[in-house]
Amino acid sequence: MTTYEDLTPYAYWRFEPEETEPTLDVGRLGRESRFEVGEPEPGLADALPALARFHRVHVTRGWHGCELCGPGAEYPVSEPSAAGEVTLGSAEIHVPGVDGIVYAAPNLVFHYVVRHHYRPPAAFVRAVPAEAEARARAWEETKRSLPVGTPMHGRIVGYSGRGLSFEPEGSPDLKATVPFELYGPGRDDVEYHVPVDAVVVGHSDQERQIILQVVDQPRRTPGEDVPTRSGGAASAPPGPPPRSRRRSSRSTARPPPTPTCRP
Numbered sequence: 552m553t554t555y556e557d558l559t560p561y562a563y564w565r566f567e568p569e570e571t572e573p574t575l576d577v578g579r580l581g582r583e584s585r586f587e588v589g590e591p592e593p594g595l596a597d598a599l600p601a602l603a604r605f606h607r608v609h610v611t612r613g614w615h616g617c618e619l620c621g622p623g624a625e626y627p628v629s630e631p632s633a634a635g636e637v638t639l640g641s642a643e644i645h646v647p648g649v650d651g652i653v654y655a656a657p658n659l660v661f662h663y664v665v666r667h668h669y670r671p672p673a674a675f676v677r678a679v680p681a682e683a684e685a686r687a688r689a690w691e692e693t694k695r696s697l698p699v700g701t702p703m704h705g706r707i708v709g710y711s712g713r714g715l716s717f718e719p720e721g722s723p724d725l726k727a728t729v730p731f732e733l734y735g736p737g738r739d740d741v742e743y744h745v746p747v748d749a750v751v752v753g754h755s756d757q758e759r760q761i762i763l764q765v766v767d768q769p770r771r772t773p774g775e776d777v778p779t780r781s782g783g784a785a786s787a788p789p790g791p792p793p794r795s796r797r798r799s800s801r802s803t804a805r806p807p808p809t810p811t812c813r814p
């Protein structure tokens with residue numbers, strides 16, 4: 552993993568033009584990194600896994616391992632937390648601090664703190680607990696506002712460990728997920744920023760996820776292609792297998808839900 556000094560301008564995921572707040576790196580550690588060590592500040596080790604669950608930013612395919620653990624390290628890295636095991640290394644957490652500064656850390660920062668006794672910068676430590684609480688509360692409110700069966704409109708913005716990750720319009724902080732089985736295993740290439748119609752078919756309390764059902768196949772929208780990390784637009788995903796269509800029929804045969812999806 553590319554490493555950066557703490558509190559240097561964030562440069563890791565720079566092809567998203569909408570990121571305009573001043574953003575600083577935290578905890579992007581590698582084999583050569585030198586950092587302060589000590590016992591974690593009270594509350595930090597409890598709040599970090601909550602952010603890793605409820606506010607995943609810049610989700611990647613696959614995982615970064617921990618370079619500090621050395622050869623033979625567990626991959627992907629996972630850590631126990633009060634709410635259960637959390638797998639780390641495939642997303643960032645972004646935490647707003649004072650003066651409008653955002654701190655961006657790989658979610659592996661939780662592992663660095665509890666296993667390698669990494670002490671993040673004080674401004675980050677101060678900002679994390681409040682943000683974790685706010686994100687957990689927002690998740691509960693979102694679930695209440697999107698009852699199971701609510702029709703939704705989303706766009707593909709990245710990957711998660713369980714499938715395609717969507718950012719529903721009107722809920723920019725919510726990452727919703729389509730289960731992998733809708734597309735079948737081994738279908739790696741999907742198109743980013745493709746509007747699709749979807750239906751909420753379930754909520755997961757384990758992670759900040761809304762499980763969606765794709766109703767229509769993703770449609771290409773002119774002018775919406777954006778580069779993937781490897782450069783160039785990826786190809787459109789194949790349609791769901793027949794099994795998914797049967798699911799879709801069952802899903803839409805339910806009584807119509809209350810249309811509470813935000814605009």
Ligand SMILES: [Zn+2]
Nearest residue numbers: 617619620666
């Ligand atoms: Zn490690």
